[in-house]
Amino acid sequence: MNQTSTDDYDLILRGGRVIDTASGFDAVADLAIRDGRIAALAPHLEATPGARVIDVGGKLVTAGLIDTHAHVFQHVTGRFGLNPDLCGVRSGVTTLVDQGGPSLMTLPAFRHYVSEPADSSVLCFLSAYLVGGLEGHHYAQLYGPEMVDVKRTIKIGRENRDLVKGIKAHAEIGGKSRWGMDVIKQAAEIAVGIDVPLYIHLGQLWPEREKGVVDPDSVIEELVPIMRPGDVLAHPFTRHPGGFISTRTGEVHPIVEAALAQGIRVDVGHGSHFSFEMAEKVLAHGIRPYTLGADMHGYNTYAGEDGADDRESNPFYGAQRFCLTLAMSELLALGMPLHDVVATVTQNAAALLGLSDEIGSLQPGLRADVSVLDLAEGEFRLRDNGGAEATAAALFVPALTLKDGRPIEVDSPVVVRPEHLH
Structure with a gap:
């Protein structure tokens, strides 16, 4: 994927590992948002005047x-x-x-x-x-x-x-x-x-x-x-x-x-x-x-x-x-x-849901619904509803949400974090 326009961006997510299974894209890249839509995805995007830049290095960026x-x-x-x-x-x-x-x-x-x-x-x-x-x-x-x-x-x-x-x-x-x-x-x-x-x-x-x-x-x-x-x-x-x-x-x-x-x-x-x-x-x-x-x-x-x-x-x-x-x-x-x-x-x-033309991918033009995730490493104790236990070596933890391009803090008590599983 490449930069699609020289127009101003509203926001750039900088340096995350972007995984978009719909297009097969998986690489460290910058993701730009404009007017609530995905504007561009490329190895490096210049921040246009007025654009907010959020460093997401070391994190996963998905639809x-x-x-x-x-x-x-x-x-x-x-x-x-x-x-x-x-x-x-x-x-x-x-x-x-x-x-x-x-x-x-x-x-x-x-x-x-x-x-x-x-x-x-x-x-x-x-x-x-x-x-x-x-x-x-x-x-x-x-x-x-x-x-x-x-x-x-x-x-x-x-x-x-x-x-x-x-x-x-x-x-x-x-x-x-x-x-x-x-x-x-x-x-x-x-x-x-x-x-x-x-x-x-x-x-x-x-x-x-x-x-x-x-x-x-x-x-x-x-x-x-x-x-x-x-x-x-x-x-x-x-x-x-x-x-x-x-x-x-x-x-x-x-x-x-x-x-x-x-x-x-x-x-x-x-x-x-x-x-x-x-x-x-x-x-x-x-x-x-x-x-x-x-x-x-x-x-x-x-x-x-x-x-x-x-x-x-x-x-x-x-x-x-x-x-x-x-x-x-x-x-x-x-x-x-x-x-x-x-x-x-x-x-x-x-x-x-019949919504592939709007969500589920990070292709330019689609709605800027984005999840930024940490993939924590360690030993995490998991337990199913029957009481059986298993150990996971990695834990997805949500770090930031973009809804229609608007950043929203992840602060819900339902989120399971590493400290809950030791």
């Missing part, structure tokens, strides 16, 4: 990080919903996708009270259910087929395509024991009607009803034929039954390979499901996540609120707090190449 699985419908979704900017620009993330928080009934509130006021870009995968994400882990009865309005959800989704980038639903043994795959079929119809991806949660959420599901593998076996190319399977590394790992064999289910072959994508959806053991099995099978959603919510990470570390009020008490950059560090520790990890939260995430 703004994109979290494809957030829960930021604050207040409306109860304790689930975190503040969007604490999870967003104040933690190095420029774009957030709320997974299933807003529904056809609550989307106007999501737009007015969450998306519009936030400094971060806040989009959503609209819930297939009328109630959206109203702490559904506690109220399974809210998520049956009678709680879905296919026609109206399609109408609302089409009318709000600037925000609605997909549809969220759950395929897990608690739901299957109640309704079979009826809700998934409704959600798939909605996604087709809006022409957006269907994003499917895997791994048990609710207790099974009556006789339950005799064979948890039947969930994914019946799910995959319903899905289309471009749809997304989430939580591939879940420790709960009904996911990528067969309860019959203890290995990756063969239908996962069939799903990937037909163009179905994989999102990590880290959250409270992540298991090092399961991740190692899936990755060893050659399966790589396409995107990396953090799946932070008020029950599984510390965001400065009272009670986050309280055993009685928090069902996930004891799980290591985390953020998107910690989830990136875990993938790196599990052997994913650096460029592949970066792609999951930039280039690939932008493609999933």
